[in-house]
Amino acid sequence: MTTTSRTAGRQYWVALRAMIVFTAVLGVAYTLLITGIGQLAFPAQANGSLVKSGDAVVGSALIGQSFTDADGNALPEWFQSRPSAAGDGYDAAASSGSNWGPENADLLAAIDERKAAIAESDGVSPDQIPADAVTASASGLDPHIGPEYAQLQVERIATTRGLSTEEVQRLVDNATQSRDLGYLGEPTVNVLQLNIALAGLGSSGAAAAGSSPAAG
């Protein structure tokens, strides 16, 4: 065996031992350390920011939901989320965007169809409908809609639920989050939390039953 090949062989033995130690430290110990700290210091966030309606956990404040019937038709008494390309829609185990390109005919057809459906259900003209209402998000799990789209739905919700426009409007105003630190990102409305507030309003007649984070 020459010196060179002995040296080369030795490098692999060093590399193997190094990888084993790194796997233990960076793969296992680091992950467990972060998990421990996260579970102790920020249990609600570390476990997915779960939210309750009444006593039942109904989802995560960060993960959007469909408010449709089993066939995927929009239920008019709930604020509607954006279109979703995750599985059959808001499948949290299959996050995905549509990945349709800017000239894709399927995307154009979908946008037209969504526009027509919203124009009919909400009694508005198609050019009033904001872009996020007719486009799928990147994750397919976007928990938010823009304030414009929430506003567009107020009248429909009030009518179908027999509530006053002012009551529904107040819920939307409460649910509207301004930009982070006043300038980062965009203003948003969390649809699940808005609908939880709406549910509380409908069942008890009081706006008290809001959402609360659950440390599941």
Place this chain on the structure above:
Amino acid sequence: MDTFLAILQVASLVLLLVLIHRPLGDYMAMIYTGKRDLRVERGFYRVIGVDSQSEQTWRAYLRSVLAFSLVGVLILYAIQRLQAVLPQSLGMPAIPEGLSFNTAISFVTNTNWQSYSPDVTMGYSVQLAGLAVQNFVSAAVGIAVAIALVRGFARRREGTIGNFWVDLTRGILRLLLPFAILTAIVLIAGGVIQNFNGFTDVTTLTGGTQSIPGGPVASQEAIKMLGTNGGGFFNANSSHPFENPTAWTNLIEIVLMLAIPFSLPRTFGRMVGDNRQGYAILAVMSTIFVVSFTALTLFESSGAGSAAQAAGSAMEGKEDRFGIFGSTLFATTSTLTSTGAVNSMHDSFTALGGMMPMLNMMLGEVAPGGVGSGLYGMLILAVIAVFIAGLLVGRTPEYLGKKLGPREIKLASLYILVTPTIVLLGIAASFAIPGIRDDVTTTSIWNPGVHGLSEVLYAFTSAANNNGSAFAGITANTPWLNTALGVAMLLGRFLPIVLVLALAGSLAAQDKIPATAGTLPTHRPQFIGLLVGVTVIITALTYFPVITLGPLAEGLQ
């Protein structure tokens, strides 16, 4: 108003980086020039059998890099193939051979291309013991190689360029691990999950069911960004609310991607004994970054193209909480570094907008580039720029007191040929060979027309430049693309490393020559402009034809 807020957002990013780059750059210089080992490091060197006080020639350094990376590929391949019997695998089966091959190479080369959808493919064991480990070590390898090249410039008449095992270990233990711990905790506070809960089934408000995923996400997200890796825990990557919940975590993640690459020029300046040289490099990187970000933002805000016109704005594939600016800033950062994480779907960008991430990668990811790879890529371009300037005035080119003779220029020229060759051969083979073409056009391509060509072009550009982002509609989990992209990633990572280390060795062996009146100053605006020009012209000349067939054709329809 919106424009003002966008500028404010960029301004705060710039401010954070200005605050970070000096202490971090100086700290890295200290890490890689210090003589003393920490106690824990001494123990580690004993375990792996390395003498930390001995140094390596460039050939020995290279052998260590390659040995470590090969062992990394084999271990990661084995872990994936054994998934079915590993704990915490969520009942997921072993990962098939072709996909395991592609993924092992992808994570060892710091690419993090994902031919698979992690939500339904990877259990916790593979994610943390396989992928997260490579997120750390592949990043540390990149920095080590860059530092070796800087030593080549800094040293005179020496046969060695450092010790790979020491550079690797210090990069991980003193740099990446502490910052990853810190930032993982910040991300959890922002809403990124960190648990081993598996899936939580809930009954939704309307009586449906939803399966909410768990997982050790924050620990992986932190190093994914810090090490410019980019491989998502979830299919939707950093657009997934559990990876990137808010606009402020979005800014944090952008800062994480840029922190080390934008600080390394300072480290470089410190190590060669002239901070101005580092700032010149930093100025080149910053100029390209600002121009590229502005272009992408204008394209996306303009909302050109049929879909954006029909919807009213280019919101397909974008999250409401980030909006257009939060998406374009992230996309620019991710593709000008070698990260490849996405918080919006590039496949759905406007035609000219989608061209920008591609151009960013085609520039060679040097503004500021991946951890380590960005700096060595830019230094190679600086060598080329000095050479061109030398030709213009008829003098032997020199950079930082080192003569750039035929050997150095050959190595640098080969470097800039490697990735374009891989990209163009890859896309040519995909469409020219009949059997492969049928497979690519029927199985892999998602969008019809020229956009489909762009998807394949994007894939090879991303793989060869070790970026990892995608026009994600493409189905890459096929025998051809798994193999071809795997080979592209491997060659795109290690051929340049071979050339960089060879260059480091030949520079270190030289003496320094004193600067004279005829020496080209390499810290003045004149040189900064020249280097920006060289970077852009090389890329434009190489890729213009294929760009016109893809995104440019679509955008000018």
